[in-house]
Amino acid sequence: MKRTGLMIIMILISVTTFSQITIEANYGYGLYSLNDLKNMNSEILKNLPVEGRITDDFPDQPYYGAGIYYQASKVVALGITGYYSTTGSRISYKDFSGELKIDNVLTSYSPGVSIRFKLLDKKLKLFEETRIAYSFSKLKMNEEILNTTEEMTFKSSGVQIEPRFRLAYNISNLELGLNAGYLIDFPGGNRLVGNKDATLQYTGSGDDIKTNWSGLRFALSVGYHFNLF
Amino acid sequence: MRRITHILIFLTILLYSCEYEPEGLYEAEVEPVTEAPEITVNLNFVADTVYVPVNGYTTLVYSTPDSKIRYAHFSLNNKQLTRIESTSGTFTFSFNSGQYQKGITYELKVELFRSTGSGSLADKLYAEGFIYSRSFYLIFEDESKMAPQVTRVYPHNGSLRVEWEKFKGFGFKKFHVFNSTFYKIDIISDPDKNFLYDESYVGYNGDYYVVTETDNNTFTSNHVYFEEGLPEATAEHTVGNKVEINWGQSKFVNNISGYRIFESYNRYNHFNELAWIEGGVDTSFIFEDGRFAVATRFYIQPIPVEREIPMNSYDDLRYMASTTEDVLIGDKMPVFPFDFFHNPPGNFCYFSNIDKIFKFDCSKNTIADSIETQYIYMSVSPDGKTILSSHLDRLEIIDANSMEITNMIREDELPEGTMPYQFLTANNGKGVFSANSGNYYYYDYNLKKSEALFRIDGESNIGDKMRISPDGKYFCIRHIKGIYPNYLTELYKLENGEAVQIWNDNEVEFFDFDPTSGQFVYYKDGKIVFASPENLSTVSELAVNDDFFYDIDWSNREYICLNNDRDLITIYDLNTGTAKTRVKTYNFGGYNSNYEDIFLSNKIIFTQGLKLKLDY
Numbered sequence: 001m002k003r004t005g006l007m008i009i010m011i012l013i014s015v016t017t018f019s020q021i022t023i024e025a026n027y028g029y030g031l032y033s034l035n036d037l038k039n040m041n042s043e044i045l046k047n048l049p050v051e052g053r054i055t056d057d058f059p060d061q062p063y064y065g066a067g068i069y070y071q072a073s074k075v076v077a078l079g080i081t082g083y084y085s086t087t088g089s090r091i092s093y094k095d096f097s098g099e100l101k102i103d104n105v106l107t108s109y110s111p112g113v114s115i116r117f118k119l120l121d122k123k124l125k126l127f128e129e130t131r132i133a134y135s136f137s138k139l140k141m142n143e144e145i146l147n148t149t150e151e152m153t154f155k156s157s158g159v160q161i162e163p164r165f166r167l168a169y170n171i172s173n174l175e176l177g178l179n180a181g182y183l184i185d186f187p188g189g190n191r192l193v194g195n196k197d198a199t200l201q202y203t204g205s206g207d208d209i210k211t212n213w214s215g216l217r218f219a220l221s222v223g224y225h226f227n228l229f
Numbered sequence: 230m231r232r233i234t235h236i237l238i239f240l241t242i243l244l245y246s247c248e249y250e251p252e253g254l255y256e257a258e259v260e261p262v263t264e265a266p267e268i269t270v271n272l273n274f275v276a277d278t279v280y281v282p283v284n285g286y287t288t289l290v291y292s293t294p295d296s297k298i299r300y301a302h303f304s305l306n307n308k309q310l311t312r313i314e315s316t317s318g319t320f321t322f323s324f325n326s327g328q329y330q331k332g333i334t335y336e337l338k339v340e341l342f343r344s345t346g347s348g349s350l351a352d353k354l355y356a357e358g359f360i361y362s363r364s365f366y367l368i369f370e371d372e373s374k375m376a377p378q379v380t381r382v383y384p385h386n387g388s389l390r391v392e393w394e395k396f397k398g399f400g401f402k403k404f405h406v407f408n409s410t411f412y413k414i415d416i417i418s419d420p421d422k423n424f425l426y427d428e429s430y431v432g433y434n435g436d437y438y439v440v441t442e443t444d445n446n447t448f449t450s451n452h453v454y455f456e457e458g459l460p461e462a463t464a465e466h467t468v469g470n471k472v473e474i475n476w477g478q479s480k481f482v483n484n485i486s487g488y489r490i491f492e493s494y495n496r497y498n499h500f501n502e503l504a505w506i507e508g509g510v511d512t513s514f515i516f517e518d519g520r521f522a523v524a525t526r527f528y529i530q531p532i533p534v535e536r537e538i539p540m541n542s543y544d545d546l547r548y549m550a551s552t553t554e555d556v557l558i559g560d561k562m563p564v565f566p567f568d569f570f571h572n573p574p575g576n577f578c579y580f581s582n583i584d585k586i587f588k589f590d591c592s593k594n595t596i597a598d599s600i601e602t603q604y605i606y607m608s609v610s611p612d613g614k615t616i617l618s619s620h621l622d623r624l625e626i627i628d629a630n631s632m633e634i635t636n637m638i639r640e641d642e643l644p645e646g647t648m649p650y651q652f653l654t655a656n657n658g659k660g661v662f663s664a665n666s667g668n669y670y671y672y673d674y675n676l677k678k679s680e681a682l683f684r685i686d687g688e689s690n691i692g693d694k695m696r697i698s699p700d701g702k703y704f705c706i707r708h709i710k711g712i713y714p715n716y717l718t719e720l721y722k723l724e725n726g727e728a729v730q731i732w733n734d735n736e737v738e739f740f741d742f743d744p745t746s747g748q749f750v751y752y753k754d755g756k757i758v759f760a761s762p763e764n765l766s767t768v769s770e771l772a773v774n775d776d777f778f779y780d781i782d783w784s785n786r787e788y789i790c791l792n793n794d795r796d797l798i799t800i801y802d803l804n805t806g807t808a809k810t811r812v813k814t815y816n817f818g819g820y821n822s823n824y825e826d827i828f829l830s831n832k833i834i835f836t837q838g839l840k841l842k843l844d845y
Contacts, residue, residue: 049353055253064247090251095259097351103251146356 021226022077026065028179028219030085034058036209037104037139041089043203044102052093052100061087065219067114074121079114081131085213098146105142108213110135110160127166129181135160137211139190139200154190154200156211161186164217170225177221185214262345262352265359268295270341279337279365280397282372287326287399288444291339292319299355302340305367326369335367375441376448377404377423382437382455387483387509389430389457393439393450395423400444409436412536428484429536432459433548457481460512464527464553469844470519470812472558476529476551478512484533485509491528491546492516494815500528500543519558520813521798521834521841522824527553559839563587563596568605568692572830573613574744574783577629580835581607586618588632591831594842598632606691608653608660611699611744617654617674624649626658626674636675644670644679651691655701663689671704671723683728686710687717698742703749703762704728705740720749720762732765739778752778757788757803771806775799777818779827789829795819800829800843810845 041054067081084107091102112133120126139154164181189208192198200209271292281287291301301320303310313320329335341361344352351357377394384390391406391414404417406425414427427437435455441448460477467473479485488506493499503516509531519525530540530550540549564582572578577597578589586607590597604619609629616627624643626636640648645664652662658675667689671680687710694707702723710717718740720732740751742762749762752773759768775790782788786803791814798812812834816822828835833842 050348050350051257053253053255055255056251061249084247086247086249088249088251090253092253092255093350094254094256095349096261097259097347097349097357100350105248105251107248146351146354 020071021228022069022071022079022175022223023226024067024069024079024175024177024221024223026063026067026083026179026219026221028063028065028217029060030063030183030213030217031060031215032058032085032087033185033212033214034087034106035212037089037106037211040200040202040209041091041104045091048091048093048100050093050095050100052091054089055092056088056090058087058089058104058106060215061085063217063219069114069116069223075118077116077118079116080111081114081133082109082111083133084109099144100146101142101144103140103142103144105140106137106211108135108137108211112160116166123169125168125170127168129164129166129179131160131162131164133160133162134158135185135187135213137187137190137213139211153193155193156188156190158185158187158211160184160213162217166221168221168223173225175221175223175225177223179217179219179221181217183214183217185212187212259347259349261349262347265361266343268298268341268343268361269293270361270363276395276397277365278334278368278397279399280368280370280375281326281329281399282375282446283326283329283331283369284372286323286445288321288323289399290319290321290444291341293341295343297344297346297358299342299344299358302338302342304338304340306335307338329367329369331369331371333369335369337365337367339363339365372446372448375446376450377439377441378450379437379439379453382435382453384457384480386426388426388428388481389435389455389484390424390426391437391453392424396420396441396443396448398443398448400446401441402444403442405440405442407436407438407440409434414535426484427535429533430455431479431481431484431531431533432457434538459529459531459551462527462529462551462553464525464556466519466556466558466560467515468842470517470521470558470841472516472519472525472527472556474514474516474527474529474553476512479509479531481531482509484535485531486534487532488514489530489532489550490514490516491530491543491550492520492525493528493543493546494520494523494525497816497821499815500546503527518813520796520815521558522817522836522839523815524555524557526555529553557839559834559836559841560594562835562838562840569607570826570828570835571607571609572780572782572784572828573609573611575613576784576831577613578828578830578833578835579607579609579616579629581605581618586616586627588629589830591833594833594840600627600632600634604648606651610654610656611697611742612656613744614656615654615658617652617660619648619652622648624652624674626654638674638677642677644668644672644682650689651693651695653695653697653704655697656699657701659701661695661697661701661704669704669728671701671728681723681726681728683721685719686730686733694740696741698749698762699744699747703742703747705742705749707738707740710735718751720765722762731762739780741781744783750781771803773801773806780829782829782831784831787829789827789834791817791827795822798827798834800832800845810843812841812843 063085065083067079069077069079071077086107088105093100110133112131114131116127116129135158137156141152143150162181162183164179166177166179168175168177187210190200300314302312342358344358377396379393381392401420406414415425438452439450462476464472464474490504492501492503528546528550570580576592585599586602587596588598602618603621608617614629616629618625622640624638625634628635647665649662654660659673663669669683687708696705704721707718718734718737719730721728722731737751737753749760757771776793777791779789787800788803789800795817796815800809824836
């Protein structure tokens with residue numbers, strides 16, 4: 001608590017000093033590892049009564065984010081960020097007698113804090129930014145076999161660290177940015193909603209199946225600077 | 230600041246509404262199966278109407294080798310009993326039959342679900358398949374009525390077929406088919422097979438019943454007795470010592486591995502196995518070694534292919550074998566009894582009964598001629614040319630060739646005016662006779678003149694063996710001397726008008742004169758001795774192996790003997806002593822035997838009432 005209080009004081013001191021806030025929106029493209037979930041699909045496929053196919057297997061997808069940054073000094077900016085990612089998979093089989101479809105929809109919301117360092121302050125600015133977030137992932141599994149449907153939801157969480165570099169160009173108060181980084185995910189296990197004791201595991205080993213969002217990130221950003229004083 | 234907050238909230242909601250939507254469809258090419266295939270179903274019951282014992286649990290088993298059968302559904306009167314899933318194809322459940330009413334028909338419906346085998350998703354998930362349905366009717370009965378009954382036992386296809394009802398209950402395991410409690414014929418596992426052929430049955434001992442074994446119980450049928458009996462058998466003496474044995478064709482010919490043939494002399498309770506005939510087809514057997522003068526019956530015992538019953542004693546043959554009547558090995562004599570028999574050299578022999586003398590043609594094995602007489606005693610000259618016979622008041626001299634009377638001597642012409650008791654004639658018309666007084670006379674029948682009077686040294690009886698030499702000079706007789714059975718054999722010589730005893734012996738039984746050489750021949754101490762009657766010097770000897778010496782056939786110069794066991798007659802060459810042929814017999818001349826003498830003439834054996842022509 002002492003540390004949190006000290007940080008808030010430091011921020012207030014900073015606000016009173018520079019009085020600039022930047023609101024920023026990000027649209028990016030994430031390359032997701034999600035290796036456990038892909039393995040899970042392979043296992044499911046093996047155990048199907050019919051020879052199905054994985055038609056969609058957690059592909060790399062765009063992600064979205066937003067943040068509010070406070071320019072604490074000429075070099076350092078502190079921010080609060082929130083990111084949203086989603087991807088999914090499908091196992092499919094269909095013949096004259098009916099259809100089998102196993103859909104997995106994975107979403108993640110990761111609020112966090114960020115610290116940004118200005119490395120080059122020319123017309124084109126270069127930043128290094130490190131974002132620390134806590135991700136909340138949700139995996140919805142939907143099985144449709146012939147006329148029966150079954151749906152389960154698992155939730156997991158984990159700490160994410162994403163270091164990245166950013167090139168920015170200002171046009172008046174508007175700032176356009178180009179970002180590239182790598183997200184390191186430390187995921188937890190997936191727990192069944194409604195029964196916290198049930199987790200998603202590999203059948204053979206009993207190891208937890210984790211939602212690992214690690215991977216490269218590329219993003220475009222648009223920010224707007226507000227001068228408070 | 231508020232505006233910023235609103236923007237952020239809006240963005241968050243917007244983002245969360247943009248969930249990923251998985252894509253893709255894989256369509257497999259699978260052909261549907263629309264024709265329901267035939268399936269094979271094995272039940273633990275065989276009939277459409279099934280009887281169930283009202284006591285206890287009943288287990289119903291429904292199985293199929295079809296691997297695509299997934300489950301079976303059983304219902305009784307439309308109420309589900311059970312639904313059983315199985316991948317092994319076997320569906321078993323038990324129900325307590327005690328809760329159902331006797332005599333009422335219940336409908337048992339059995340449904341099988343079989344996947345189509347198309348390989349489709351629905352097929353794999355048992356959501357696609359064919360339903361096979363079949364209904365049966367259950368009738369609950371007391372246990373005592375559950376047993377399949379033996380319905381028929383009858384000869385069929387050369388065997389004995391036993392039929393019984395099919396089992397109409399559940400849980401059939403085996404039929405155990407019995408013939409009496411001692412012999413289980415077979416164990417049958419096929420519930421549809423309700424018959425068998427008893428390959429052990431050959432005509433007797435048929436007591437059939439069936440025990441049905443089920444999963445939980447056994448049920449015993451009624452007993453059916455079947456006695457066909459054995460075929461009739463006959464035996465007939467043909468030629469020589471051959472006997473033809475015939476018996477009827479058995480109805481169980483395929484059950485018979487062969488026949489054991491036995492001979493038996495019931496008079497002596499003696500049995501002997503003669504032959505083994507392979508197979509059951511034959512209906513006759515030629516026995517070539519019949520026992521002369523023995524009443525023989527034959528037993529033909531069929532031996533079954535299966536389960537030969539051991540014969541504990543020959544008495545068992547009386548119900549295990551077809552039996553012939555007694556057959557006497559030998560031809561009946563055309564006349565019987567005969568008392569006196571003569572076999573001089575030549576083709577003919579002679580014998581008499583109470584009123585005739587018969588001339589027997591040995592080559593034709595039949596009587597050639599006869600002439601009337603009134604007295605059983607008779608004599609034939611050693612050369613076979615003359616017969617001397619007797620009437621009440623005369624002796625008649627008969628030409629043996631023509632069987633005509635050539636001369637006669639009246640009673641009053643004889644020395645004592647009475648008829649002779651026993652008499653002999655030599656080749657020259659002379660001879661010897663005994664009178665009622667016990668006197669013996671050398672007598673010339675042609676001149677009707679006595680040549681010598683003498684008495685023997687002992688008793689004189691009818692039947693005393695007497696022989697005369699061809700020239701009429703020597704006379705030999707065996708008679709009782711002293712206390713029976715002491716015998717004395719005496720040899721007399723006519724010398725200077727007197728009968729002189731020149732030799733005697735109390736051990737000699739057989740004696741004769743060689744009709745050719747005139748030598749005195751007798752049997753003693755295992756030897757035949759040929760001696761000169763003049764001085765009784767031994768001319769030759771011949772060892773005889775057998776104990777009982779019976780007769781000499783001068784025509785073929787053979788003699789005939791019986792062994793010590795009295796079961797083998799042998800004919801030997803008189804010159805060399807070698808055996809020429811043998812004929813089996815049994816207890817001949819022994820205790821309780823009907824036969825006493827053996828005569829041999831031209832390869833024909835004669836005894837009391839029987840003859841046997843041999844071929845050697």
